[in-house]
Amino acid sequence: MTRLDRSSHSGGGHAKGSRPLNSLLAGHRVAQPRSAPGSRASVQDIDLIDILWRQDIDLGAGREIFDYSHRQKEQDVDKDLQDGAEQDDTWSGEGAEALARNLLVDGETGESFPAQFPADISSITEAVPSESEPPGLQNNLLSPLLTGTDSPFDLEQQWQDLMSIMEMQAMEVNTSTNEILYSAPPGDPLSTNYSLAPNTPINQNVSLHQASLGGCSQDFSLFSPEVESLPVASGSTLLPLVPSNSTSLNSTFGSTNLAGLFFPPQLNGTANDTAGPELPDPLGGLLDEAMLDEISLMDLAIEEGFNPVQASQLEEEFDSDSGLSLDSSHSPSSLSSSEGSSSSSSSSSSSSSSSSSSSSSSSSSASSSFSEEGAVGYSSDSETLDLEEAEGAVGYQPEYSKFCRMSYQDPSQLSCLPYLEHVGHNHTYNMAPSALDSADLPPPSALKKGSKEKQADFLDKQMSRDEHRARAMKIPFTNDKIINLPVEEFNELLSKYQLSEAQLSLIRDIRRRGKNKMAAQNCRKRKLDTILNLERDVEDLQRDKARLLREKVEFLRSLRQMKQKVQSLYQEVFGRLRDENGRPYSPSQYALQYAGDGSVLLIPRTLADQQARRQERKPKDRRK
DNA sequence: CCAGATTGTCATATG
């Protein structure tokens, strides 16, 4: 069987090669056996087999352990080959199966990833708009001030405006107010701002000396009856003056026209001349609506996010939703473990790859210690895998299993240490199949299907392809050495023995192929790593996106609250203003306007509207 | 038996 298989196998190998022709053309291995795809190969194989037989007969079994190539009797040869094949099979098979067991679920599930990602993303994106939308509603409700909120930029600007306003107020406001303002937990500036309840003494404190800009500030102390008289004067002066001042201020500072903001044209028109009491109503209604709308939207989407804890929950939700589902199996583990700092995925990838390569080199030496020819490549891979496993225990594997079940990984993973060594050895090339077989086979067989042996037989062919050739050619050293020795040592080794040209060429081919095999494995592994890292990057980005969205919502909410505060303050102040006659100003006719320097002016409504329009246009246009 | 996955090999590019 084996002979036939072998011969056929070798033939098959050549067959692969439509290439052999190429290889022949290519060069250095010209004369070599495999070169002749056709008839020659079969003849050679036969010869080789004969040689092997003789070789095996000659050689004692005892040497098998040490020198794989030399030992092996005929029967043993076949058996060994089979065993080796089996072991190899067991090797790959076991590893694969074991991995499969552990990983199968993940791996299979993992495949769905790609599909999931889009879904997740879409979900997120959907979520975003919904969240972002509230601002629009706000706009409607809250009037000009709020208008810009939709776009982040607008929000930021408005926010800055509000902040500046608030700061200015805070600056000027009495300490009492400040206390109130900052009495709130230090955590969020926003929260502190919130603390500003409509009730806040600001009214009193505000002592509109702010309004004083024109010099009326002092007069403006709303509360003092006396003030009225003064204000009147000042106010009268102001009013006429206002235009010039306001314009200048606006142009220079871009002062916000509170009146315009809080009193939409409609309201203005409808607003009664009568005093303050009426003011609150329209505003209050607006506020309520705004509040309701915003709250409803905001709360639905994000309210949870507001609290840190809830925010975390949100994150989880986002994560779970966001394509992470694919990870659900693997991501958590992988992320948690290996990803401690997921942010540096790219770096990690590079590092991992580098580590793998480095490890491979080191591993090769180690492997060599175990088994001469040892699966350098495999061992390296296995080790690297181990490392990776160590990092991302469960998480990582699934993906790996998914991508490369059979590959090197499996052995490593399976590897309880003992297994690894054996497996690695067996798998690679030499290791004594017999010993290994006894030990290794049982577990694998138990684990594996019954077909294992058969596969082993078949695998036998593949396994030793080059080994068989080496044996056939009576090459005195192991393939492992051929493949893994440094150039110098390799040359020394060659020089030590008197080798025929055919042997030399075969050795060179074995070395070249072996190295390339390892290189291919590494390359594939690297590819997988890259993919995994990219997946992680995607996850990280999704997470960041979710976080940013939450933050955005929080900012929107805080902004909304700030606007409400400002509104209430405006109402308070405006409602307390009295003209020289002691009567309240009509909101339809007058409005308060903030100047860039922090002063507050009482200006005619028409003017305020104009200014408000000017300011509003740009932002709105900007929006859409 | 087919389809997909895995693996080895070759040719070539790159360092």
Place this chain on the structure above:
DNA sequence: ATCATATGACAATCT
């Protein structure tokens, strides 16, 4: 220029 490695592509094999 030579060698080692990386990688795409192909084919064989396995599942």
